[in-house]
Amino acid sequence: MKKKDLILAGAVLLLAGILALALRLPKTENGNTMKVTVDGEVYGTYSLAENQTVKIQTGHGTNVLVIENGSVHMEEADCPDGYCKRQGTISRVNETIVCLPHKLVAEVESDGSTTDDADDAPDVIVK
């Protein structure tokens, strides 16, 4: 009986290990992401690992964000001040590009896959 208990204990640990790995696996596949919100609501979440152009059309107007080599910048916007286009490129966790007239915020997030990033990332950026 004792031996069986030991085997069972081993099995429990093994199963726990396998499950832990299984739960972590999907996270390692995704790179960091860009979350776009409009009016405070999530419009979409996009992987930074993939070069892509994201066109956002809402009642406020149109913005075009470009993800290039893991960085995000505002390529086009029909807002009155065009200030969002001058906010440069962002790639670090918690960095944002804001288009105030269109109430649009693009924010870089970590999906947890790059744990180094999450640990080193600041909680907030002063500017």
Added chain:
Amino acid sequence: MKKKIVAAFCLAMVMTVGGCSGTGTAAQPESSGSQTQPASVAEPSSSSDASEENSTQESASSTASSDTADASSSRDIFAMDTYMTVTAYGPNAEMAVDQAQQEIERLDALLSTGAETSEVAQINANGGGTLSEDTTYLLERSLDLYDSTNGVFDIAIYPLMDAWGFTTGNYTVPSDEMIENLLPLTDANNIIYDKDESSISFAKDGMKIDFGGIAKGYTSGRIADIYRECGVTSGLINLGGNVQVVGTKTDGSKWRVAVQSPETEDDYLGILSTADRAVITSGGYERYFEQDGVKYHHIIDPSTGHPANNGLVSVTIVSADGTLADGLSTSLFIMGKDKAAEYWRAHSDEFDTILEDEDGVLYVTEGIADDFTSDHETNIIRKDGDT
């Protein structure tokens, strides 16, 4: 035996899931690793999975799990011409964030120079008026700062800001003649404040005031007070890059506050570890326009009427007093490094500062030197006068 195997499987599940949810990014307010973690409903990390379903700009994190200290609430607000995020942790987080939003909206309506109905706009339109409790406080603080900075902090600068187009977005470089004509109207010394009557008037026609130089710092300070009244011991207030942290992170460690680099948007000057402080930065890089290849930024030196150009490109103030931090960030930017260091030595019990000069060299006052990490060349400003 069968029972034991079932029990073993359950145990394995508990070990796995329980192990995951407690680790890693739980204290990171903006991390969003919760999709694959069924046990993370009440974690702060779920706060950023914002509100797909509602339009009140609430993040959906503060679930009814009031029995746990893991509750959190976060909200995005567009106000005061900027984008704000207020976050609180703990059982009263939702209540605190509700009240924070109300306070932001109340102060915005009171202080906006753009809204004709605001108290400040009415004072400007009528050449004076009666002050409410908030504007009385702000005026007294403004006039104190005007004195202590020898006129560098000046809420009467508004007509010049207007002439440059920074109030409207119609940017233009005013003629020298126009600036000469406006300079006499932009001296806070000509503000007449009647303390007994709580009223304000102007010694010269055409004067106008704007609390924009301290309004956000005052607002973040008010929110910090609200958090504390609500019993919130961990919170993050970000008013368009003006930051105030309340308490520590939920794990007891200090908040990590990065200061953006003015040269490259995608870089930090360094990271400050801090608790219970406002951290507010001023730099010419935030708002500016270009004309004939020259950049003109929005921090106008009241002594010249032109954008300040005294060798600093970024000034960060760290203080328990949000109003002071906001007011001094522009003031020290205008002063330049030597005068800023001199001012700090006379007021080192009230604030600390991080300065960057135009060569990219950093200067950090000794009060926060141990809490600031940076890859840049960093000098320490000491009370005894060495730099």
